[in-house]
Amino acid sequence: MRTHRPLAAAVAGLAIIGVAGLAGCSGSDASSDGPVQLEYWAWASNSQDVVDQWNKENPDIQVKYTDAGGGTDSSAKLLTANRAGNAPDVALVEYTTLPAMIVADVPTDITEYVGDVEDAFTEGTWAQTTFGGVVYGIPQDVGPMANVYRADRFEELGVTPPTTWAEFRTAAEAVKAADPATVIAALPPAEFGFWAGVSTQAGGQWWSSEGDEWTVGIADEPSLEVADFFQALVEDGLVSTDPLLTPEYNAALNNGTMLSWPSAVWAPSVIENVAADTSGGWAMAPLPQWTEGDAAVPYQGGSALVVTTSSDHPEEAAKFAKWLNASEAGNELMINTQSLYPAAIVGQEMTERNDPPALMPQQTDFYAVAAEISADTIPVTWGPNVNLARTVFADELQKAIDNGTPWRDAFIATQKAVIDDMVKSGFTVTND
Amino acid sequence: MTTASPRRAAKPAASSKPRRAKSNRLAPYFFTTPAIVLYIVFTVIPVAYAIWLSLRAYRVTGGALGRKQDVFVWFENYLAVLQDETFLAGFGRLLIYGVIAIPLTLGLALLFALLLDAPAVRAKRFSRTAIFIPYAVPGVVAALLWGFMYLPSTSPFSYLTKAAGLGSIPFLEESGIFGSLANIAIWGGVGFNMIIIYTSLRGIPADIYESARLDGANELQIAWRIKIPLVAPALVLTGFFSLIGTIQLYSEPATLRPMTSTISAGWVPLMAIYRDAFGTDNLPQAAAASTLLAVGTVLVSALVLRLVNRRRNGMES
Numbered sequence: 001m002r003t004h005r006p007l008a009a010a011v012a013g014l015a016i017i018g019v020a021g022l023a024g025c026s027g028s029d030a031s032s033d034g035p036v037q038l039e040y041w042a043w044a045s046n047s048q049d050v051v052d053q054w055n056k057e058n059p060d061i062q063v064k065y066t067d068a069g070g071g072t073d074s075s076a077k078l079l080t081a082n083r084a085g086n087a088p089d090v091a092l093v094e095y096t097t098l099p100a101m102i103v104a105d106v107p108t109d110i111t112e113y114v115g116d117v118e119d120a121f122t123e124g125t126w127a128q129t130t131f132g133g134v135v136y137g138i139p140q141d142v143g144p145m146a147n148v149y150r151a152d153r154f155e156e157l158g159v160t161p162p163t164t165w166a167e168f169r170t171a172a173e174a175v176k177a178a179d180p181a182t183v184i185a186a187l188p189p190a191e192f193g194f195w196a197g198v199s200t201q202a203g204g205q206w207w208s209s210e211g212d213e214w215t216v217g218i219a220d221e222p223s224l225e226v227a228d229f230f231q232a233l234v235e236d237g238l239v240s241t242d243p244l245l246t247p248e249y250n251a252a253l254n255n256g257t258m259l260s261w262p263s264a265v266w267a268p269s270v271i272e273n274v275a276a277d278t279s280g281g282w283a284m285a286p287l288p289q290w291t292e293g294d295a296a297v298p299y300q301g302g303s304a305l306v307v308t309t310s311s312d313h314p315e316e317a318a319k320f321a322k323w324l325n326a327s328e329a330g331n332e333l334m335i336n337t338q339s340l341y342p343a344a345i346v347g348q349e350m351t352e353r354n355d356p357p358a359l360m361p362q363q364t365d366f367y368a369v370a371a372e373i374s375a376d377t378i379p380v381t382w383g384p385n386v387n388l389a390r391t392v393f394a395d396e397l398q399k400a401i402d403n404g405t406p407w408r409d410a411f412i413a414t415q416k417a418v419i420d421d422m423v424k425s426g427f428t429v430t431n432d
Numbered sequence: 433m434t435t436a437s438p439r440r441a442a443k444p445a446a447s448s449k450p451r452r453a454k455s456n457r458l459a460p461y462f463f464t465t466p467a468i469v470l471y472i473v474f475t476v477i478p479v480a481y482a483i484w485l486s487l488r489a490y491r492v493t494g495g496a497l498g499r500k501q502d503v504f505v506w507f508e509n510y511l512a513v514l515q516d517e518t519f520l521a522g523f524g525r526l527l528i529y530g531v532i533a534i535p536l537t538l539g540l541a542l543l544f545a546l547l548l549d550a551p552a553v554r555a556k557r558f559s560r561t562a563i564f565i566p567y568a569v570p571g572v573v574a575a576l577l578w579g580f581m582y583l584p585s586t587s588p589f590s591y592l593t594k595a596a597g598l599g600s601i602p603f604l605e606e607s608g609i610f611g612s613l614a615n616i617a618i619w620g621g622v623g624f625n626m627i628i629i630y631t632s633l634r635g636i637p638a639d640i641y642e643s644a645r646l647d648g649a650n651e652l653q654i655a656w657r658i659k660i661p662l663v664a665p666a667l668v669l670t671g672f673f674s675l676i677g678t679i680q681l682y683s684e685p686a687t688l689r690p691m692t693s694t695i696s697a698g699w700v701p702l703m704a705i706y707r708d709a710f711g712t713d714n715l716p717q718a719a720a721a722s723t724l725l726a727v728g729t730v731l732v733s734a735l736v737l738r739l740v741n742r743r744r745n746g747m748e749s
Contacts (some may be wrong), residue, residue, distance in 0.1 A: 009458040013465035076710040100713065103492055105499050131497050188693060212495040246691050251585045384497065388712040391697045395518070398693050402606065421712075425500075426492035 036061045036316045039088035041068040041078065042305075044141075046337045053333060054323060061316045068092075071303065075101065075387070082106045082310060089311035090321055094303045095128045096193070096386045098137060103384045107136040107306035113318035114138060117326035120344045124379045129304045136306055138318075138325045139343035141334070143264030143301035144373040145197050145287040148271065148359075150259045152281035157182070161260075161285060165198075165229065168262075168288045172238035175259060182257045186240040186249060187230060189397035189410075192390040193300040194263060199223040200298040200378055202290045207383035213428045214383065218393075218415040219408070227407035234401065241401050250274040262287055264300040265370045268357035269339050282360045286373050298378045302343065341370060348374060385421050392417040486510070486720035490713070509720035518698035519721060525610075525700055530678040533614035533621075537674055538667065540618065541625035545663075546655050548626075549633045560630070564623035571620065575687035578616045579604075583691060604692035616684050621677070625670040632666035633659060668740050675736060679729050682706070701725055 040051060040063050051065040068074035071094040081087040082104065093101055101107055114135055118126055121139055129137035147161075154161050154171075157178040162168040172184040187194065196206055204223035208215045217223065233239045242248060244261075252258035253275040261267050268284065287297050305321040307314050324330040331347030334340045335354060342348055348371050356366035383389070396410035415431075422429050486509050490500040513519055544563055548556050566574065580586045582603035590600035602608045636659065644654050660667075682702040689695045697711065698704030701721070709718035 005458050006461040009462040010465035013462045014469060072711070076713075079713055099497060102497050103500050104490075104713065190693070209496040214496055241693065243690065243693055247580065247583050248585050248691075384492070385712070391707060391711055395696045395698070398696060401693075425490065426498070427496070 035059060036313050038063045038090060038311075038313060038317055038320060040065050040090045040320070041074060041088045042092035043068055043070050043074055044092070044338045044340055049337050050324065050330070050333045053329075054320060058320075061313075061320060063090075063320055071097065072387070078106055078308075079104050082308060085310055087308040087310045089308060089313060089317040091306055091308060092140065092303050093137065093306050094301070095139075095299070095380075096382050098129065098304060098306070099131070099382050099384045100386060101306065102131060102136055105309055108309045108311065108314055109134050109136065110138075110307050110314065110318045110321075111135040113307075113315055114322060117322050120326040120346060122345060122375070122377075124377050125343050127379050128299075128302075137304035138321045139302070139304045140325045141266075141302050141340040142299050142343045142374065142377075143266050143341065144370060144377060145201070145262075145264050145297040145300045146267070146370070146373060147260055147262045147285050147287050148267040149261070149283060149285065150256060150278070150281050151283035153182070153256050153259055161283075162288045163285070164292050165288045165290055169229075169233060169238065172233060173236075176238060179257075182259060183240050183252075184238065185260045185262055186242050186244060186252075186258065187234075187262070188241050188243045189394045189401065190243060191263075192386075192393055195226075195393065195397075196380075197298050197300045198262075198287075199226045200380055201287065201296070202226050205381070206389075207381050209381060213430045214422060215430055216383065216415055216419050216422070218389065218418060219412040223411055224408045227411050231400075231407035235404075241398075245270070245274065254278060256281075265341050265373070266301060268359040272357065272359045276358075279359050280362060283363050284360060284366055284369060286369065295373070296376045296378050297373060298380045304343075341374075383418065383422070384427065385418060385425070388421050389414060389418045482719045483723055485716055486723050487716075489716045505716075509717045510724065512717055513721045513724055516704070516721075518696075519701055519704045522698060522701040522704055526678055526681060528610050529614055529617075529681060529700075530675070532610055533617045534671065534674045534678060536614065537618045537621045537625060538670055540622045541670065542629055542660070542663075542667065544622065544626045545629035545633055546659060548630055549659070550651055550655075552651075560627075563626055566620050567623040569620060571683040572687050574616055574620050575684040578612070578619070579688050579691050582612055582688075604688065604694060606694055609692070609694050613681075613684050613688070617677070617681075621674065625674070628670050629663055629666045632663040636662050668737075672733065672736065676729060676733065679725070679732070 038061060040047075042065070047067070048065050051063050055062055066088065068077055068091070074091070075093065075097045078087060078091055078093070078101065087106065091106075093107070098107070111134055117138065118135075125139050125142060129135060129139055149161055151161070157175055159171050159174045159178065160167070162171045168184070175182055175184045189195075199206060199218075199222060202222040202225065204220050204226065205215070205217040206223070208217065230239070234241055249258065253271060254277060256278070261271065265284065268282065271282065272279065286295060289295065305325055307317040307321065311317050324334070325342075326344050326346075328346055328350075331342045331344055331350055334342050334347060335351055339357075341351070348367075351367040352371060354367060355361070356363045360366060393410070393414040396413045397407065399405070400407050400410040419429050419431060487504060487506060488502055489505040489508060491503050491505075492498045492500055544559075547553055548560055553559075569577070581588060584590050584600035587600065587603065590603075594600055603612045640658060640662075641654055644658055649657070680702060681700050685695050685699050686703055686706070689697075689699070697707045702725075705718045705721045705725070708714045708721065
């Protein structure tokens with residue numbers, strides 16, 4: 001038995017670390033006959049309160065909420081967790097990353113569970129989560145593009161708020177002439193959603209698919225014209241390209257030298273968080289238009305709930321998601337405790353009875369305007385590699401700004417990188 | 433291990449039983465197994481997994497929204513990494529950063545260590561602690577702290593220059609970013625390197641100084657001709673740590689990134705790896721880049737060590 005002694009000594013040594021290691025583990029498998037346990041990942045504020053409400057009303061389906069931290073962080077975590085086979089049952093996913101999630105096999109087909117709530121959404125909204133006739137998610141909130149601006153400062157400077165982009169330029173010039181320290185807006189390269197949005201508004205189609213084939217249009221003619229337009233604005237010193245929501249930016253919001261944020265209807269609550277003292281001076285208007293009279297804009301931002309392929313209870317998970325996003329009770333919570341702009345028609349109608357956001361208490365028609373914008377949105381198809389496009393675009397456009405090279409080149413370089421990546425990944429891309 | 437220690441040899445052999453001798457032979461297994469197992473579980477297996485991952489790729493099959501399959505692609509990811517301009521440009525930035533940060537960190541650390549070791553200096557304990565304290569500040573906190581001192585609206589330095597009518601200092605712009613980042617590293621790193629050099633200085637026997645003084649050497653000459661040559665191994669060690677630290681630069685630029693548009697998503701190699709792994713869902717390419725970075729670090733380290741050794745050997749002979 002002599003040869004076993006080293007082994008025994010080794011095992012004894014291991015036992016010491018073994019005890020320490022095991023202390024960290026504990027079995028947590030739910031018993032089969034108890035209530036169904038669902039894991040839920042999201043990031044919207046006060047989600048826990050909403051989940052508590054559900055748990056109180058549904059003793060058979062108990063939901064455990066985890067704050068997965070923002071759209072970008074959350075999608076990285078979701079991909080990793082899904083590969084490891086321990087993704088949550090229900091997760092919030094941004095519309096922009098939903099195709100990437102589908103390709104990575106994260107959301108499961110929930111068509112059979114959600115037929116009854118399709119009518120709760122407009123066709124355009126429902127299309128954000130339906131691909132090739134298969135429903136992968138239930139829309140939660142949407143961000144109809146809008147312009148949030150300092151009505152008081154515009155008036156003080158004697159400048160009319162713009163309704164078209166041509167007027168935006170004139171207004172930017174007037175602002176600069178009236179007060180050189182003030183700028184109409186900051187439009188940094190990192191705001192991918194904004195650039196994609198205004199390009200779509202101008203008629204661009206950054207991704208589109210037909211049958212099995214993709215077409216990438218980040219450098220299509222309308223988008224390149226958008227690039228030219230904003231390049232001229234920046235080169236003439238009329239808009240800033242510094243990043244948003246830095247201490248610098250927030251200081252400018254507070255001291256009234258940053259006049260507007262062309263973005264979406266969710267902007268007021270963001271500004272309210274960093275510049276509450278300026279409440280009452282702000283107003284919200286539709287986004288400036290490229291062609292006068294053409295009010296249609298796309299969404300910037302917004303997300304949907306998906307049921308993951310690793311869920312053992314897809315039906316219950318879909319039921320929870322439907323309650324959150326399509327029911328009257330869920331929408332009421334979404335509006336009142338989470339300050340989201342709901343995707344469901346019933347929710348949008350409900351908001352019209354609400355007070356306007358705290359940033360603009362005087363604008364009583366805020367939600368009426370929001371609903372009006374939302375009623376006429378341009379459907380957008382997002383590609384399977386939006387995150388790659390986002391980082392390449394930000395880097396290329398920043399380079400163009402720093403080096404004084406044409407912005408179109410940045411759009412063209414982004415398109416090339418996006419196509420290369422898609423082809424390498426195995427997609428068929430037809431671009432002429 | 434061939435020579436027994438005097439204490440053990442002095443013990444009467446008769447008092448130790450044969451059984452005890454046998455268990456002594458087993459002791460090494462008992463004590464080393466945990467370390468070996470932990471090493472295998474937390475180093476060997478992850479490294480092997482990263483290498484395996486770097487040879488794979490996610491490829492889509494089945495139409496416009498087909499599903500990603502995990503396939504074997506040999507060295508395709510390595511080729512992609514070597515052609516990735518962002519990744520390669522990161523090394524250029526590291527070079528500029530390193531050229532500023534390493535000599536200044538080591539130079540200041542050596543200077544402070546020599547000053548603390550000089551006989552006439554007072555308040556040594558206080559100075560030593562004061563210089564060391566920044567090292568105890570976590571990198572992310574240090575970067576945030578300095579970030580606010582760099583931002584034009586909150587910077588006390590820019591406040592002064594603005595008051596003097598000179599405008600704000602471009603800490604976070606193209607022209608100043610390398611100096612600003614290096615400053616954070618120097619601020620945090622001098623104390624740690626100083627302690628290593630200082631400890632090495634304390635290990636020099638005092639009689640060498642005494643004989644030098646008898647020969648008429650002043651403190652400056654002692655520092656230059658005796659102390660610095662004798663702490664050369666400590667300098668090599670700290671230089672080495674600084675070099676590896678430079679290659680692994682990540683948290684400072686990543687923390688400053690939201691404050692400035694100068695720092696792009698893949699500004700330094702580790703940021704590019706992070707972007708690939710968690711931004712664009714290209715874990716295999718991130719694994720390939722990591723492997724290349726690790727191999728490169730080992731090669732650079734070996735090369736530097738060799739050069740240093742050759743020079744030292746040359747000096748001795």
